Amino acid sequence: MFVKARLMTPGPTQVAEATRLLMATSHPHHRSAAFTRLFMRTLERLKWLWDTTGEVLFVTGSGTAGMEAAMQGALRPGDRLLAVTGGKFAERWVELGRQLGCEVTTLEVAYGASATVESLDALLAAAPAFDALVLVASETSTGALHPVAELVARFRRTAPEAIVLVDGITAVGCVDLSMERDGIDLLVSGTQKSFGVPPGGAMVGIGPRGWKALARPGGQHAMSLDLRGERKQATAGDSAFTPAVPLILALDEVMERWQEAGRDALFAHQSALSAGTLAAVKALGLSLFADHPSPALTSIVPPAGVKADDLIATMRDRYGVTITGGQDSLKGKILRIGHLGAVDAMDIVASVTALECALADHGYPVTPGAAAAAAIAAMTPSLRSTTNAIYQP
Numbered sequence: 001m002f003v004k005a006r007l008m009t010p011g012p013t014q015v016a017e018a019t020r021l022l023m024a025t026s027h028p029h030h031r032s033a034a035f036t037r038l039f040m041r042t043l044e045r046l047k048w049l050w051d052t053t054g055e056v057l058f059v060t061g062s063g064t065a066g067m068e069a070a071m072q073g074a075l076r077p078g079d080r081l082l083a084v085t086g087g088k089f090a091e092r093w094v095e096l097g098r099q100l101g102c103e104v105t106t107l108e109v110a111y112g113a114s115a116t117v118e119s120l121d122a123l124l125a126a127a128p129a130f131d132a133l134v135l136v137a138s139e140t141s142t143g144a145l146h147p148v149a150e151l152v153a154r155f156r157r158t159a160p161e162a163i164v165l166v167d168g169i170t171a172v173g174c175v176d177l178s179m180e181r182d183g184i185d186l187l188v189s190g191t192q193k194s195f196g197v198p199p200g201g202a203m204v205g206i207g208p209r210g211w212k213a214l215a216r217p218g219g220q221h222a223m224s225l226d227l228r229g230e231r232k233q234a235t236a237g238d239s240a241f242t243p244a245v246p247l248i249l250a251l252d253e254v255m256e257r258w259q260e261a262g263r264d265a266l267f268a269h270q271s272a273l274s275a276g277t278l279a280a281v282k283a284l285g286l287s288l289f290a291d292h293p294s295p296a297l298t299s300i301v302p303p304a305g306v307k308a309d310d311l312i313a314t315m316r317d318r319y320g321v322t323i324t325g326g327q328d329s330l331k332g333k334i335l336r337i338g339h340l341g342a343v344d345a346m347d348i349v350a351s352v353t354a355l356e357c358a359l360a361d362h363g364y365p366v367t368p369g370a371a372a373a374a375a376i377a378a379m380t381p382s383l384r385s386t387t388n389a390i391y392q393p
Helices: 017-023 033-050 063-074 088-099 117-126 148-158 208-214 227-234 245-261 263-283 308-319 345-361 370-385
Strands: 055-060 080-084 103-107 132-136 163-167 186-190 201-206 297-301 335-338
Touching (some): 017 245, 033 055, 055 245, 063 208, 088 103, 088 132, 088 163, 103 117, 117 148, 132 148, 148 163, 163 208, 208 227, 245 263, 263 345, 308 335, 345 370
Parallel strands (some): 080 132, 132 163, 163 186
Antiparallel strands (some): 055 201, 186 201, 297 335
């Protein structure tokens, strides 16, 4: 029989039909007045989501490019950098800090765990002062959520003038992060995550302390990742280099939809999808990998005797649902189901049902319909208590 393909990874994510159709239209030239209007409107809408009175700049490149632009612009050789670990992407920023010549101290966090204020407090009591903190809000490799606001508040008591850089790549749009409220100086995300836009764009929010750090002499500013140059151009509604115009068109459309719904509705949607997935996992008798799951994705430990790769292949090839597994040391040890992007409650029902069927196909005992029933029960209150927005045009 025919099956509908569903992309349920934590990135890239599903793109709504309206967004795809818009990207298929003719695009304004990136040095035209039409593009200037589009670009300035999009950047203003991003400021609303980042909750900042500062700038949010667009960088053509992956989320890693956005983090590299932020870190290489704001950090200097010899800076004392505190990095919170706990996953592949946190470790990437540790390595980048060392490449930039920083003196890097790590707050070690086990994979699947979340950093705690108590562990940070103990480290700060024993370690010298720091010039910067870098942490991941939602660790995509493990599915763990870190308490950003609490960690930053504790760090600020010891280092009030230090800068805070946050990888919000799978968090922005899923988690209620606020640059103003949470004291974040540089906050990065990517188009292919919660926005439901194809890969190729990163957005970097920069507050006053962030700009002060960027203005210091002695930085390693690459030409195409120079946020100072992007700021100069963006004030006039332009970009320093040829931008990914189709992605900016798509971002503008998504952000318009989100602003109409409001921040509370956006985060409630993500919370409901996460609750539905978590309920289904519990109903199937499976274990979660992350102690404090991110609303962006759910990481699952496959049952004994069933290979993660076999479940992933069966879900994709037989039931049309694409999820992903672990990376590096977690390869073959976990499953990761994304519930961000242009994903709705019915996608969750279909995905957890596909997981249930795949488990049965590989000899794991299931009660038919248990996953769907649990997911629906968890999500129904949200579906029935709100005015739902439709992704289709």
